[in-house]
Amino acid sequence: MEVKTCKSCGRMFNCVGRTPLCPSCADTLEKKFQEVKEYVWEHRTATMQQISDDNEVSMKQIRQWVREERLSFADDSPVGLECEKCGATIKTGRFCEACKSKLNNDLASVTRKPKEPEHKRKDQRDNKNRMRYLQ
Numbered sequence: 510m511e512v513k514t515c516k517s518c519g520r521m522f523n524c525v526g527r528t529p530l531c532p533s534c535a536d537t538l539e540k541k542f543q544e545v546k547e548y549v550w551e552h553r554t555a556t557m558q559q560i561s562d563d564n565e566v567s568m569k570q571i572r573q574w575v576r577e578e579r580l581s582f583a584d585d586s587p588v589g590l591e592c593e594k595c596g597a598t599i600k601t602g603r604f605c606e607a608c609k610s611k612l613n614n615d616l617a618s619v620t621r622k623p624k625e626p627e628h629k630r631k632d633q634r635d636n637k638n639r640m641r642y643l644q
Contacts, residue, residue: 541566542574553583560588578602 513524515531522531530538545564561568574580575590581601582588589598592605599605
């Protein structure tokens with residue numbers, strides 16, 4: 510375990526995970542998240558500034574929840590973030606669906622084992638190199 514100082518309140522605590530907050534501040538932040546989530550559900554057309562002001566949460570924190578895909582906005586909501594790759598407007602996450610698909614395909618092609626050409630396969634027998642028996 511590592512001893513860290515809470516970024517919110519300044520208290521020292523035993524850090525178990527990656528969060529830079531003490532358990533008390535982490536619980537408070539989680540309660541704020543639930544409030545913001547309910548507010549967004551009830552006020553679908555609210556802007557990011559309205560959400561921030563009405564819930565006393567920074568816009569940076571709201572963006573972080575959206576990037577983490579914990580918070581999502583309705584399609585008719587004026588709130589949107591830019592895709593980190595192409596700049597398209599998205600409602601949650603870091604990338605638009607097209608960029609997610611392309612990244613997924615690119616990663617899959619890198620991790621796939623290359624296929625051997627047909628003529629080099631060991632499991633296929635070549636007729637001219639076979640042993641023959643005379644009777």
